[in-house]
Amino acid sequence: MTPNADNADKYRVKSLDHALDVVEALGHGGRDGLAVTEVATAVGMSKSSAYSILQTLLRRGFVASHGSGPTRRYRLGLSFAYLGDQVTSQTGLREVAMPYLEELTRVAGLTSRLAIFDEGYAVAIGRIDGPGTIRIAPFLGRRELPHATAIGKAMLATLGDDEVRAIIEPIGLLARGPNTIVDIDTLLRDLHRTAERGYAVDDEEDTAGVVCIGASVHDRTATCVGAISVTALKHEMRADAAAEIGALVRRYADSITTELGGR
Amino acid sequence: MTPNADNADKYRVKSLDHALDVVEALGHGGRDGLAVTEVATAVGMSKSSAYSILQTLLRRGFVASHGSGPTRRYRLGLSFAYLGDQVTSQTGLREVAMPYLEELTRVAGLTSRLAIFDEGYAVAIGRIDGPGTIRIAPFLGRRELPHATAIGKAMLATLGDDEVRAIIEPIGLLARGPNTIVDIDTLLRDLHRTAERGYAVDDEEDTAGVVCIGASVHDRTATCVGAISVTALKHEMRADAAAEIGALVRRYADSITTELGGR
DNA sequence: AACCCCGTTTGGTGATACCGAACAAGATCT
DNA sequence: AGATCTTGTTCGGTATCACCAAACGGGGTT
Structure with a gap:
């Protein structure tokens, strides 16, 4: 037997x-x-x-x-609604960040999200829907590829090259959208640029026609505890608007970091 | 055996x-x-x-x-976060109502919630936290007593007396707060007044020191599909402000009803 | 009205969920 | 620093029970 x-x-x-x-x-x-x-x-x-x-x-x-x-x-x-709320609330981060997300969505006019790291993947634990009728990236609690999302790259950019390799290695650089980064060196260069300017850009790397911009949030020990992002359709966000939105997202991420006593 | x-x-x-x-x-x-x-x-x-x-x-x-x-x-x-989001999203109501809740919270400066009926109980499926530091009634997915909450009474007030009795009978009129209505006739009178003015008031009926004001939401068949409410501490809401807030909550509930094609 | 489909019920058996007890590895105290 | 205690983890046996196949019965459909 x-x-x-x-x-x-x-x-x-x-x-x-x-x-x-x-x-x-x-x-x-x-x-x-x-x-x-x-x-x-x-x-x-x-x-x-x-x-x-x-x-x-x-x-x-x-x-x-x-x-x-x-x-x-x-x-x-509805038991799952209750337990799911318990889970996303257990991270104190969510209580602090959601009011800022609401303001960010209102100011930018775009859907915004809050995510944390879970075993190398990015997982959204909060969301404020924008005014658009179409729902983009609406899921909470679903694992998303760190190298193909703004929210994931924002968090990866806070780590050292070897840590990034250790996280990416078991997952692999799977191609998801037209512009997905499938080369580790290209990814590391992108992450360095992300760290310099303070925000991450996903330009059709996860989904065709969709662009995201994200920035990381830090706690009092200066370690990254999560990230926020906004999502837009490609034609809604022109190239010159990206820098403006990026600065905005970064500013709100910094506000959350400050309220956490961090950086 | x-x-x-x-x-x-x-x-x-x-x-x-x-x-x-x-x-x-x-x-x-x-x-x-x-x-x-x-x-x-x-x-x-x-x-x-x-x-x-x-x-x-x-x-x-x-x-x-x-x-x-x-x-x-x-x-x-985090699987529970994902499944819980699925559950609360399965009610199409939530997608429609949340943007209005966000605006209501911003205008009123109070925590607002969205609830549906579940086997006679009121269950919140959405929430926007207000600016206050203390968190009142923060739970989603938890069954709450219909007769002791603004959100429950707003929904009960859309029903006939016999339907209300049928719902209350198995649950009972348990005392929760200092002012809980524990008499069925008093409850029915309160519901009639609620239907007339268009919003329900919970004045320390569920929790000491906490007041709520709620209004019902209807679909295209004019049946009640849920309710929204705002929550405040007793000392935050003076008696004369209740009517003002009530009209506000009722207006937002009507907007949601309209977007659902209802009333 | 007859057919069909699907939810519900039943009974039997081979797999297995549960427990008690032993082992191992940090944490705590002196 | 060492002893001791607490707690997570492993293992084996047995009574339990989770699973399936087949039958029943009630709506919906044609």
Whole structure:
């Protein structure tokens, strides 16, 4: 028995893993949720197993359901809203930064975001939507590539070359947009320029047609604890406006840093 | 065997229930998280079981850990930030309402919130913090009593008396603050007045020293889909200011309703 | 009205979740 | 600095239970 024994199952609770599959499936399920059979096929398990898992999550408020009988559908419940808020609030950074983000969005007229580092990736923990009708980069909590985003490069630029290499090495320089930097030396040069001028620029490096400008935030020990950024469509931001916006973003980042007692 | 057979275990995945206990414990764990033993005692299970659950959640990004050896501590991971954002975004209401909330907070100088109905309770799904240093009612996703909050009463006031009774009956009129309405007839009178003037007032009914003013939001079928509110300390809001703020909140709620094509 | 589809229920069994106890490695105290 | 205590981590066995296949029943659709 135990034919291959990857050792990957050590301290793994299989049924919990299955339940997490269900949760993630529901997370991608969209507005009207998923039916039991859809969940079962999505995670590759039997209908009745999916049913039991859904019932358990339902009783605990982790999923909600509407409809009954053959029209019944399940989606994630409000418990996740509560826990997600707890997580993003646990970083005291968010409480301090959000008022500045609101002002930045109002002044610049652009969607702004707040992100932290998580195992080498940039993860947004706060967002203020701009007046535009289209929603750009709307996700919180999703890992984003550090070398392809303004928010990631702003944070990388605060580190030494060897630290950057150590972070990038396991992730790799994947091409995401038309201008993604896929060469480590080019990236390091870009980061040096970023450090000099005080703000990072993502010019269609992550998504075609989208430009971002970001700047880092520091705590009282002068270490980088996060970054803020604004996002715009390419045609909204002309080349000469970038420097102006960059200075603005940098100014707000510095204000947050100051309130944290940092730099 | 099966000595009492409550029938409560039907379609219950016990190990998943245990894992949810762990998640909730971590949710209340605060900034620096919980140690394995703390988790085990909090949920009432063995150390090794808690360890396996934590390891499984860790590998999936649902918890994060820092430290190692005897100083290792666990807290909820950023997956919850992502899923929580998904949940609150699934209600299209949030995307429409948040820009108005931002403006309302700026104009009124007070923390404002957006809430929906969830099985008779009011649940906040969006928030813009005001300039004050103290954080009032900061939670998202937590169920709040409908009869004791401005946001809840604003929604109740859009219903008929019998519907209100049907909602209140299973919940009860629990006393929360100094002025909580604990009598159903008094509540109904308050709701009638709320409907007439267009905004609800919570004058220390939920929390001592805190007053809230809320107004309901409607969709194109004229049914109430949620409510917004502002929160202030009692000494910040004089009696004559309430009517002014009430009209303001009501105006912003109407703007959201209009953008939804409603009323 | 008949068909079909899908949510719900049931029962059995092989896998496994849980526990108790031992091991190891920092932290704390003297 | 050394001893001791506390706490995270590992391991093995067994009663439990998570999973599946198949059957049931009720809406929705044609």
